Amino acid sequence: MGLTNLILKILEKERSKYALPFENNVEGFRKVIKTGDVVLVSGQSYISGIIKIVTKSNWSHCFLYMGDGKIIEADSIIYESAEPRKVKNPRVMENPVEKYFPYNIRIKRPEQITEEHLKQVLAEARNYVGKDYDKKNIANFIWKGLGIKKFEFKKSMGSEDKYICSALIAKLFQNVGYPILPDVAIVEDGKRSIKKINYTHIAPGDFDLASSQYWRTIPFQGIGRTKHYTELIWDE
Template sequence: MTSLKQQLDRLYQHIAHRLQAEVQDYQQRIYNNMENLYKYIRKGDVVLVEGRTKLSRIIQLFSNSNWSHIGMYVGDELIQPHRPYREQFLEKFGDNANHLLIEAYAGDGVIAVPLQKYQNYNIRVCRPYNILEEDLKQVVEEVISNLGKRYDKQNIVDIALMLLPRWLNPFKKRSVKACLGSCNEFQVICSGMIARAFQHVGYPVLPVLTTTPDKSNPLKLNPYGGILSMRHYSQILPRDFDLSPNFQIIKFNIIETGEFDYKKLKWED
């Protein structure tokens, strides 16, 4: 006989498959210039993605944000001579192995994919401002170490419940330090995986102010103006990297090039 767990797993796989279907009304706002992207992106940058699946739409809805997914750019790090699966990545991705992204994806778990995968998506590149080089290397290494882990579907469910209106929210009294999801070392979601790596070096994504601003303490010394509490990484969403005051937005398509003549744009009559 089929166990209840097996039945639930089959149901989840069926639902996950349905939710991976693409929506028909996706609107790309600009054609991404991959030459520019490869030129300006750096290892350790995070790439926010406006997904085009039904699951993406659900995440956008409950998070009140366009960004439904996130990955970390690691460039050619996985094909360096000391990497154990160097040849495997070279064979699988060819020249694209020089520009890889690590992501946690529903159904696939934590995988490496070419950055080119998101050429025809709305994306945003965010860079941790003024992070120490050694800390950034540690962040990248930790994200790489997650390769092969499973996707934590319970984490997504718990986040959705947490974002419900307060009168429906079962987590309304839960601390910002509380873990959501499966809370183990073998399952992650895209944003939580990356947030945890930054938190391990003390770099804030979107911390919580625990006190009122201290007017006697110059903002130059503490730009947040008060004592901070680190939100548990399992509560971090892709949108939080966009909202974070610490992450710089890299406008690779136009602004980074320093060249933009709006007078030459072609408009439909």
């Protein structure tokens, strides 16, 4: 086992305490979630904490909602017969969305995507199931965040045909021209051109930082619960 793999294996262990400020409104989530939504997750492993620090974000993981309670993600925990099982080789997999109800989550919707492009994203996502997890990419995220290594935004930080959670989803949407974090540059003739950031540079939190014009936050916690503020009873 290489040094990088050994470090990642140690950091995958979950911390005993997890800060879930309040129980997720599962009913509200199910009412608003749509096929093609990207859901951000605040994980509880040690490596999740590091990812949040180096990417300056509250989010360490993300998945693509496929409809009918199913998700596609790059991870190491697979659900079989409703029971979680850690796999020896992390990979792109399908899981039930219930896996993440115990975590802090946020729904981001690709607001302007066309029906045709969304169908393409979903179809391609299914084709990636079984692809290996990109440990090189996640390690380089850490080295980059710590200032140990530098990478040009147009060049890959990962391995060929392997994926971390956010890189997988970024590639799917970039393949249909849907923006996440486009880099706008001024060219010599005064016209603006949009350059793609290589998908291996995209972190889960980037979907939250992305323009609300393209990625809208969908609230669900208050659905069926929230009252008008004048009706709230405060505990003195």
